[in-house]
Amino acid sequence: MELNSGDTAWVLASTALVLLMTPGLAFFYGGMTKAKSTLNMMMMSFITICIVSVVWVIYGFSMAFGSTSDRGWVGDFEWSSLGGSVNALTNNGGPYGIPLLAFAGFQLMFAVITPALISGAIADRAKFLTWGIFVTIWVTIVYFPVAHWVFDFGDKAEDGTITGAGWLAARGVEDFAGGTAVHINAGAAGLALAIVLGRRVGFKKNPTRPHSLPLVLIGAGLLWFGWFGFNAGSALGANGLAALALMNTQVATAAGLGGWLLVEKLRDGHPTSLGAASGAVAGLVAITPACAFIAPWAAVLLGVLAGAICSLAVGLKYVLNFDDSLDVVGVHLVGGIVGCLFVGFFGTPAVNSLGLKGLFYGGGFELLGKQALGAFSVLAYSFIVTLILGFLLEQTIGFRISRDAELEGIDLTEHAESAYEFDTYAGGGTYGGGTTTLKEKIALNTADEEVPA
Amino acid sequence: MKLVTAIIKPFKLDDVKSALEAYGIQGMTVSEASGYGRQRGHTEVYRGAEYTVDLVPKVRLEVLVEDHDADSVVEVIVKSAQTGRIGDGKVWSVPVDTVARVRTGERGSDAL
Numbered sequence: 001m002e003l004n005s006g007d008t009a010w011v012l013a014s015t016a017l018v019l020l021m022t023p024g025l026a027f028f029y030g031g032m033t034k035a036k037s038t039l040n041m042m043m044m045s046f047i048t049i050c051i052v053s054v055v056w057v058i059y060g061f062s063m064a065f066g067s068t069s070d071r072g073w074v075g076d077f078e079w080s081s082l083g084g085s086v087n088a089l090t091n092n093g094g095p096y097g098i099p100l101l102a103f104a105g106f107q108l109m110f111a112v113i114t115p116a117l118i119s120g121a122i123a124d125r126a127k128f129l130t131w132g133i134f135v136t137i138w139v140t141i142v143y144f145p146v147a148h149w150v151f152d153f154g155d156k157a158e159d160g161t162i163t164g165a166g167w168l169a170a171r172g173v174e175d176f177a178g179g180t181a182v183h184i185n186a187g188a189a190g191l192a193l194a195i196v197l198g199r200r201v202g203f204k205k206n207p208t209r210p211h212s213l214p215l216v217l218i219g220a221g222l223l224w225f226g227w228f229g230f231n232a233g234s235a236l237g238a239n240g241l242a243a244l245a246l247m248n249t250q251v252a253t254a255a256g257l258g259g260w261l262l263v264e265k266l267r268d269g270h271p272t273s274l275g276a277a278s279g280a281v282a283g284l285v286a287i288t289p290a291c292a293f294i295a296p297w298a299a300v301l302l303g304v305l306a307g308a309i310c311s312l313a314v315g316l317k318y319v320l321n322f323d324d325s326l327d328v329v330g331v332h333l334v335g336g337i338v339g340c341l342f343v344g345f346f347g348t349p350a351v352n353s354l355g356l357k358g359l360f361y362g363g364g365f366e367l368l369g370k371q372a373l374g375a376f377s378v379l380a381y382s383f384i385v386t387l388i389l390g391f392l393l394e395q396t397i398g399f400r401i402s403r404d405a406e407l408e409g410i411d412l413t414e415h416a417e418s419a420y421e422f423d424t425y426a427g428g429g430t431y432g433g434g435t436t437t438l439k440e441k442i443a444l445n446t447a448d449e450e451v452p453a
Numbered sequence: 454m455k456l457v458t459a460i461i462k463p464f465k466l467d468d469v470k471s472a473l474e475a476y477g478i479q480g481m482t483v484s485e486a487s488g489y490g491r492q493r494g495h496t497e498v499y500r501g502a503e504y505t506v507d508l509v510p511k512v513r514l515e516v517l518v519e520d521h522d523a524d525s526v527v528e529v530i531v532k533s534a535q536t537g538r539i540g541d542g543k544v545w546s547v548p549v550d551t552v553a554r555v556r557t558g559e560r561g562s563d564a565l
Contacts, residue, residue, distance in 0.1 A: 209497065209504050268498050278500060314500045327500060 004097030007237040014233025018109035021226035028219025035211040036409030044119035063144035067164025093153025120326030121190030150181040173374035177234040179289025180378040187333025188382040196390035199323035220277035231291040245291040252303035256283020259307025282310035285335035298346040340375040344368025455523040459544040461534040472533035486513040492540030
C-alpha cells in the first residue's frame with residue numbers, strides 16, 4: 001500500500017473538524033447552564049482537550065489500537081509515545097494509504113470529546129480538580145479499552161490473518177463512527193456520575209433556565225459542522241463511503257431537528273430554539289453508528305425517530321429523580337442506542353459492501369443481535385466502572401462542591417472569575433492592594449460548608 | 454410637595470414620558486422593577502420542562518411635584534399608561550417633607 005495524498009488530506013482535515021466539536025460542545029453546554037456556572041461548564045470541556053491529548057501520546061493510542069498481539073479487551077503498548085511511527089501507514093483490519101500518525105490524531109479527537117460529553121450530566125457542582133483526575137482515569141480504564149473493542153479491527157497481514165482485533169469489532173458489530181464507544185459510553189457514564197454527585201440544590205423545585213440560548217445554537221451549529229469530520233472522516237479516505245456518511249449525517253440531523261420540534265409543537269404548542277438545537281444533536285448522535293451502513297432515505301427516518309424519542313426521553317430524569325443536568329442520558333445514551341439498533345433493521349450491503357443485511361432486508365435477527373450486544377455491553381461496562389470510579393473519588397478527595405459554593409456560583413468558587421461583566425455601579429472594584437496575597441483573597445470566595453446528606 | 458410613583462408596563466414608558474413632558478414636568482427618575490399583582494407571571498418551556506416566571510418585568514417611574522399638581526399628574530400617567538388589559542400597573546402619591554437640589558442647595562419648591 002502506497003501513501004494516498006487525497007485520503008491523507010481528508011483525514012487531516014477531518015481531524016481539525018472533530019477537534020472543533022469539543023469547543024462547540026462547550027458552547028452548547030455552556031449556554032444551557034446558569035450565568036454563574038457557564039465558565040466551569042466550558043472549562044470541563046477544554047480541560048479534556050489538555051488531559052486526553054497528553055495521555056494519548058504517552059499510552060492512550062497504544063492501549064486503544066495496539067494490536068500486534070491478540071487481545072480482544074485492550075490494546076498493547078507497542079506504540080507508546082508514538083516516536084518510531086512517523087513513516088508507518090495505518091493498518092486497521094486492512095491497509096490504508098494514510099500515515100499512522102494521521103489516524104492517531106483523528107482518533108485522538110474522539111477520545112477528547114467522549115469525556116467532555118459526560119460533563120453535561122454534572123453541571124454546576126463538580127470540583128474541577130476531581131474532574132481532571134476523573135477524566136485521566138476514566139479514559140484509561142473505560143474509553144481506551146472500549147475504543148479497542150469497537151474501533152480496532154486488528155492488524156491484517158499480507159496472508160490475510162488478523163491479529164489483535166477488539167472483541168466487538170471481531171464479532172461484526174457495525175458502529176461506523178462511535179455510537180457505542182462515544183455516545184452510549186458517555187451517556188452511561190453521565191448517568192453514573194449524576195447518581196454519584198446527586199441532585200443539585202433545588203432540583204425539581206427551581207427549574208434552571210438556560211442563560212444563553214444563542215450560545216446553545218452556536219454550539220449546536222459547530223457540532224453539526226465538525227460532525228462531518230467525525231462521520232465522513234471515519235471512512236479514513238476520500239471516497240464514496242465518506243460521501244455516503246456525509247449525506248446521511250446531513251439529512252438525519254435535519255430530520256432530527258424537525259422530529260424534536262414536531263413533538264414540541266404537538267405537545268406544548270410552541271417549537272423552541274432549545275428543542276431545535278437538541279433535536280439536531282439527537283439526529284447527529286443517532287446517525288453516528290449508522291452513517292455508512294444505511295441508505296439516505298433511511299437516514300431521514302432515523303433522524304425523525306431519534307429527534308422524537310430523545311425529546312420524550314429527556315423527561316425521564318424528572319420521573320426517576322436523577323439530575324442529569326443537561327440531558328446526556330436522554331440525548332447521547334438514548335440516541336446512541338436508537339442509532340445502533342436501527343442498523344440492525346435497516347442495514348444494507350447495497351450501500352456498503354462490508355455491511356450485513358438488517359432485519360428489513362431479509363438478514364434476519366443476526367445483525368440486530370450483534371448491534372444489541374455492542375450497545376448493551378458498552379452501556380453496562382461504562383456504567384458500572386464509572387459508578388465505582390466516581391464513588392471512590394467522592395469518598396476520597398471529594399467530587400462535589402459545598403452547598404454554599406454551589407449557590408454562590410461555581411465560576412467564582414472554582415475559577416475566581418465571572419462570565420459576564422455588566423459594568424453596573426454594583427460591579428465596581430479596585431485593582432490589587434491590601435496586605436494579603438491574591439491566593440489568600442481568592443480562597444475567601446470558597447465556602448467550606450459541606451452539602452448535607 | 455408630593456412624590457408620585459408609578460409602576461407601569463415597560464413598553465408604555467415612552468408614551469408616559471411624552472405625556473408628562475407635555476404637561477410640563479421637567480424631570481423624572483426611571484428604574485427597572487419586577488413584581489406581580491393581579492397579573493401573575495408567564496410560563497416558559499425548556500426541553501418540555503415548565504419554567505414559571507413569577508415576577509413580571511415593570512418600570513418604576515418617580516416624579517416630584519407641587520401639591521396642587523399631584524392629582525393631575527396621576528391622571529396624566531393613568532391615561533397615558535393605560536392599555537385596558539390586566540397588568541397595566543399602579544400609580545400613587547405620598548407627601549414629601551423636604552427636597553434639596555444638590556448643585557445649589559436650594560430647598561422646597563425651588564428645588565423641583
